[in-house]
Amino acid sequence: MALRVTPGMMQSQLMRNINHNLTRMQGLQNEQSTGRKLNKPSDDPVGITYSLRYRSELSMNEQYDKNIAQAKSQLEHTDTVLGQLSELVQRAQELAVQAQNDTNPQTALDAIAVEINQIYEQAIMIGNDQLNGKYIFNGQMTDIEPYDSATAATAAAPDTDDQTVKVRFSAGVTVAVDITGGEVFGKTGDNDNLFKTLKDIYNSLTPTANKAALQTAANQLNSRYEKIINTRSEVGARTNRVDLIDQRMQDLNYNLTELQSKTEDADMAETILKFNQEEAVYQASLSVGAKVIQRTLVDYLN
Known part of the structure; x- marks a missing residue:
């Protein structure tokens, strides 16, 4: 039995994809503003253990x-x-x-x-x-x-x-x-x-x-x-x-x-490049969404 794709399903899938693109872009934007690729433990669970170890040793050495x-x-x-x-x-x-x-x-x-x-x-x-x-x-x-x-x-x-x-x-x-x-x-x-x-x-x-x-x-x-x-x-x-x-x-x-620095700091050139790519993807997803989801007679009646 063929699955019927409804406009609601299309809209939900589109919003999920757009939000996903926006989240990736926001993460890269955060890296640019802080200059760090490791801003919270979830960014790199393995890297955070090394980072804390380096910080501890530097603190003792101080x-x-x-x-x-x-x-x-x-x-x-x-x-x-x-x-x-x-x-x-x-x-x-x-x-x-x-x-x-x-x-x-x-x-x-x-x-x-x-x-x-x-x-x-x-x-x-x-x-x-x-x-x-x-x-x-x-x-x-x-x-x-x-x-x-x-x-x-x-x-x-x-x-x-x-x-x-x-x-x-x-x-x-x-x-x-x-x-x-x-x-x-x-x-x-x-x-x-x-x-x-x-x-x-x-x-x-x-x-x-x-x-x-x-x-x-x-x-x-x-x-x-x-x-x-x-x-x-x-x-x-x-x-x-x-x-x-x-x-x-x-x-x-x-x-x-x-x-x-290698563990925590972001490569700014690479981060900017990735951000520009994600921004282009995000703008493209918005453009495609506007074309896919067209207004219907029901929208005008509402």
Whole structure:
């Protein structure tokens, strides 16, 4: 039995086709306006999983980038402070050598002692250096001043905290960004503790010179200077590592951004071309519909 095609059926089929063409054209128009081919999960169910993964990794890397900037700032500041301390100890070494000259009168030794005492006070100030309100030489106890001028050279002085501050740069990758006071200035019981050594030099010069004690203190000062230099070299090595991590992170972010762009962003030239094609199809369907559905006598009677 032949199926009778009624005008109502023709109109319904025509409207469905026109709406379908309009929907496709609207989708392409949306891609043009947003510049993205992935605007909702239904656009690409597989692609959305990759997109979310790329976004998550980029978000984590953004925090790691902040950690890298923080680490660089702290390491560079520590290197600057250690450079100042090195120059200070070098000056103390020069004065110690000068004081060992047998031709020095007591007045000259007294003048050297005064300068050594000033170096001691400056070393205390460097030991209590702060960055962003945090003491850099007291390990994880960054809110406690590590050194006191009155006790730093004595056996009563407490040792600084030996737990380093570590910054995470990726899963399983951490780098210490500080140096403890014990590493730089020496612990309380160390013979070459910088503060004790400076006081020993001072005491060996006044009120009268003690050349044997001066020689011993000068040797301890040389020992401490070598350790300060080695510590500064370690800070430089850590800075270089952070730079390498930073470069790797920048490369990783570039690759992830490129992959995200390929997954989410629309090819504008292709999108415009497809839109023009769909627009032509839509206009053609409207034109054909106007010819297929003709007015009848019933339309006029209604």
